[in-house]
């Protein structure tokens with residue numbers, strides 16, 4: 001009997017492809033660059049990669065064509081497929097928003113009452129309208145949603161927005177975000193115990209890579225008289241490493257800092273007399 005392999009569905013080409021392959025590589029999973037356009041595999045992890053359009057990934061995972069997959073929440077929730085969301089992967093974030101004409105006074109969802117809204121996300125839009133008890137006419141179209149108001153096909157749109165420049169060029173403005181979407185890892189609901197175990201192994205690595213990305217390794221020189229104060233500013237670890245410097249009265253302090261608190265803490269460290277502060281990226285972090 002052959003070795004069990006986990007099948008992962010990723011986007012064939014587009015905004016998610018490189019991020020998906022890079023994440024696997026950062027997890028130490030080599031992806032063989034095959035000539036096969038439909039699938040390839042890893043040389044050092046029992047993983048087979050299948051390449052699909054992102055919109056098809058939830059269905060293929062539900063139908064067990066693939067065991068797991070990487071797709072945007074926008075696509076996963078709109079598909080309404082029965083798949084489990086196992087991990088937020090945090091790349092290719094975007095927002096699904098309502099946009100209206102630049103001159104319109106949007107004063108809340110009731111603005112949309114009785115209006116025509118063009119979208120490729122009829123399900124998520126309907127949920128938003130229902131939640132706000134608004135009745136509107138949804139026009140499902142398959143692409144170039146942003147031109148619909150300009151050609152008189154709709155009064156508003158519901159579409160993915162990142163910078164807003166596409167909206168602007170079409171005389172529209174973002175009025176309301178209805179979903180903040182991230183890329184997630186999804187799984188089939190009936191994985192065998194062996195496949196669940198492989199998924200656990202993969203998740204362990206993904207989490208280590210994610211943690212490492214959110215943290216930085218910091219090294220600094222501290223005057224001994226302020227050492228306790230400086231250590232108190234470094235909450236990232238239970239106890240930072242402190243080593244004596246060759247120069248008397250000084251120590252080298254090593255610790256880990258969270259990206260979010262980073263600048264604030266650096267300022268405090270400097271004002272407590274820290275010098276020679278080095279900040280280094282972390283490749284993997286296992287707690």
Ligand code: ATP
Nearest residue numbers: 014015016053054055072075092093094160161162
């Ligand atoms: P496919 O051929 O696979 O269907 P696509 O054209 O539908 O490709 P992309 O444009 O590559 O898809 O977008 C894939 C996903 O990237 C989106 O579903 C969304 O989750 C995310 N995304 C991030 N930023 C944006 C953006 N500015 N516009 C569209 N999607 C974005």
Ligand code: ZN
Nearest residue numbers: 053054055056
């Ligand atoms: Zn798509």
